[in-house]
Amino acid sequence: MQFIDQARIAVRAGRGGDGIVAFRREKYVPAGGPSGGDGGRGGNVLLLADANLQTLLDFKYKRLFPAQDGRRGGPNRSSGASGDHLIIKVPCGTEVRDCRTGILLGDLTDSGDELLVAAGGRGGLGNAHYLSNRNRAPEKSTEGKEGEEWLLQLELKLLAEVGIIGLPNAGKSTLISVLSAARPKIADYPFTTLVPNLGVVRRPSGDGTVFADIPGLIAGAAQGAGLGHDFLRHIERTRLLIHLVDAGSDDLLAAVAVVEQELQAYGHGLADRPRLLVLNKIELLDAEELAEAMANLRAHGEAVGVASTLAISAAMAQGLEPLKAVVWAQLGIDGAGGPPILDTRTLEPTASASVNQSS
Numbered sequence: 001m002q003f004i005d006q007a008r009i010a011v012r013a014g015r016g017g018d019g020i021v022a023f024r025r026e027k028y029v030p031a032g033g034p035s036g037g038d039g040g041r042g043g044n045v046l047l048l049a050d051a052n053l054q055t056l057l058d059f060k061y062k063r064l065f066p067a068q069d070g071r072r073g074g075p076n077r078s079s080g081a082s083g084d085h086l087i088i089k090v091p092c093g094t095e096v097r098d099c100r101t102g103i104l105l106g107d108l109t110d111s112g113d114e115l116l117v118a119a120g121g122r123g124g125l126g127n128a129h130y131l132s133n134r135n136r137a138p139e140k141s142t143e144g145k146e147g148e149e150w151l152l153q154l155e156l157k158l159l160a161e162v163g164i165i166g167l168p169n170a171g172k173s174t175l176i177s178v179l180s181a182a183r184p185k186i187a188d189y190p191f192t193t194l195v196p197n198l199g200v201v202r203r204p205s206g207d208g209t210v211f212a213d214i215p216g217l218i219a220g221a222a223q224g225a226g227l228g229h230d231f232l233r234h235i236e237r238t239r240l241l242i243h244l245v246d247a248g249s250d251d252l253l254a255a256v257a258v259v260e261q262e263l264q265a266y267g268h269g270l271a272d273r274p275r276l277l278v279l280n281k282i283e284l285l286d287a288e289e290l291a292e293a294m295a296n297l298r299a300h301g302e303a304v305g306v307a308s309t310l311a312i313s314a315a316m317a318q319g320l321e322p323l324k325a326v327v328w329a330q331l332g333i334d335g336a337g338g339p340p341i342l343d344t345r346t347l348e349p350t351a352s353a354s355v356n357q358s359s
């Protein structure tokens, strides 16, 4: 499925129906009065958040959304019918802005949230309205008003609680694939992931928490290099970041710094978001290398204020339970029944070998 997270659309509410000029013509009623009815109101345009939609793809091809016009008034003082409202469904997490001013008109986060984006025009008045003592036969009626018309910028910000970030090839997609039912593409070259993937990870209570795996970040991502920048906005709303680091990197701390600098440069409070520093692919290291790598990462993590530093192997499914336990604890989700939070210093390659054999 194509992932489209920005769109521009034009919405036009219905025009009000015109009022009309008409007179009663009945037998035995010599001077039938004015009887022109009012026009109906034009339909409104509304946006409605729908949990079944995941992207703004629908708006790539269809851009103009007009609601129905109100009908003209009729004779015998009958009012014209109002135009039907037009309801446009958007995915949850859609921000709506006025294109010209950039002003935020609304943020549709929860399924069922509704936003009126263009009000229908009022119907015109029929000549029955203009009857007075002076003028017993008014020829006057008014036209319906135009409906509002707006150019809107829609921007989808995914609603994930946990964001997985890191350099290309760190194993982000692998991690979401082992934690959830998401099956993103995984390959040993950078920029495998081109669009964010969402996965629902089961909590001990059985409820789900949404994790997002975004394309890899590289130096300069916040200024538009690579793919990362476009997608950083999808983790703006997360409550926790998992910063994944490839244990096979030549210089671990330099690799960590690149991503941290991008978070800083991007702004929007991302650098201050609670963050876990997670070393991945640890089965590539021997016990000594692992201990050294973790000591370095821990020291760095403490210096920059990360919430916790852990070691995992996404591919070998090592260290995942402790990782989840830390995530739940960070999110303030009750981990009752879950495993105790293990210190990953105890995870040694020999232990991993036995994991492999037993599975």
Ligand SMILES: Nc1nc2c(ncn2[C@@H]2O[C@H](COP(=O)(O)OP(=O)(O)OP(=O)(O)O)[C@@H](O)[C@H]2O)c(=O)[nH]1
Pocket (backbone or CB within 6 Å): 166, 167, 168, 169, 170, 171, 172, 173, 174, 175, 185, 186, 187, 188, 189, 190, 191, 192, 193, 194, 214, 215, 216, 217, 280, 281, 282, 283, 284, 312, 313, 314, 315, 316
């Ligand atoms: N040895 C080892 N390889 C791993 C592990 N986790 C992931 N990989 C491999 O690392 C490579 C990259 O994995 P991905 O999950 O595609 O990495 P990514 O971070 O999503 O990469 P981009 O989408 O390109 O940013 C793949 O070849 C994976 O099989 C691990 O724990 N150990």
Ligand SMILES: [Mg+2]
Pocket (backbone or CB within 6 Å): 172, 173, 174, 185, 186, 192, 193, 213, 214, 215, 216
């Ligand atoms: Mg990926």
